[in-house]
Amino acid sequence: MADEEPVDQKKLLESICQSNCAKPRNGYEECVKRISGDDTGTMHCTGQYFDYLACIDKCVAPKLFGKLK
Numbered sequence: 001m002a003d004e005e006p007v008d009q010k011k012l013l014e015s016i017c018q019s020n021c022a023k024p025r026n027g028y029e030e031c032v033k034r035i036s037g038d039d040t041g042t043m044h045c046t047g048q049y050f051d052y053l054a055c056i057d058k059c060v061a062p063k064l065f066g067k068l069k
Helices: 010-034 046-065
Strands: none
Touching: 010 046
């Protein structure tokens, strides 16, 4: 067991929590589709992306700290 490579629990929990954050993810994906034709570079989906990441973090945090040694 000492020779085993440690597993990043945060990455594992993030993949599990993605299903809980379908609404923010869909909002981000819709925004990306909407601005895909923007040639000016002024349009962005930063707000939607941060909403999605905040949802993931909110789901992961309580589970992650229980697994830390």
